[in-house]
Amino acid sequence: MKHLIIGLGNIGPGYELTRHNMGFQVTDYLVKQHAVAFQPDRLAFFASFRYQGRSICVIKPTTYMNHSGKAVRYWLEKLRLSVEHSLVVVDDVALPFGKLRMRAQGSSAGHNGLKSIEAHLGTQAYPRLRLGIGNDFASGQQAAHVLSPFHAPELAKLPELIKQACEMILAFCIVGVGKTMERYN
Numbered sequence: 001m002k003h004l005i006i007g008l009g010n011i012g013p014g015y016e017l018t019r020h021n022m023g024f025q026v027t028d029y030l031v032k033q034h035a036v037a038f039q040p041d042r043l044a045f046f047a048s049f050r051y052q053g054r055s056i057c058v059i060k061p062t063t064y065m066n067h068s069g070k071a072v073r074y075w076l077e078k079l080r081l082s083v084e085h086s087l088v089v090v091d092d093v094a095l096p097f098g099k100l101r102m103r104a105q106g107s108s109a110g111h112n113g114l115k116s117i118e119a120h121l122g123t124q125a126y127p128r129l130r131l132g133i134g135n136d137f138a139s140g141q142q143a144a145h146v147l148s149p150f151h152a153p154e155l156a157k158l159p160e161l162i163k164q165a166c167e168m169i170l171a172f173c174i175v176g177v178g179k180t181m182e183r184y185n
Contacts, residue, residue, distance in 0.1 A: 007024045007059070008113040043075070044074075045060040069115075070120055072117050
């Protein structure tokens with residue numbers, strides 16, 4: 001069985017440690033944990049590894065957040081996978097910092113990366129792991145918030161959150177979205 005894990009973020013050093021790049025941070029850790037490395041490929045950085053008999057493919061789209069759907073669609077087609085065997089890892093301002101929530105489907109809730117995926121796939125029915133980044137910003141300042149770095153207390157908690165997100169990803173690949181939601185949500 002094969003799965004595609006999609007970490008959402010923006011490429012470039014200016015975005016590396018921002019809240020909007022949580023998907024990249026999690027997939028970087030996941031790939032490093034399995035002693036492989038991302039390689040540049042079409043529309044994304046790509047890596048793959050085996051885990052408990054599963055083939056796990058991981059991408060970080062190079063299309064920038066607002067055009068993530070183009071890369072997701074390409075890689076699902078290239079790997080001949082249905083959306084049920086994919087998992088989008090994404091930041092979420094609607095969740096408090098540190099909260100992790102997996103869903104089998106749902107709306108974009110205004111997230112431009114998810115909007116792009118929905119537009120390219122023609123559905124909202126794809127699994128996602130939402131990583132809370134909080135909504136502590138003034139009206140009209142959402143873009144500045146998601147593109148800002150984490151505060152020192154948040155940085156101290158980030159490694160444990162990333163580790164837990166990777167545990168949830170691996171559980172998704174082994175037992176599926178339903179059982180992973182029951183166990184972790």
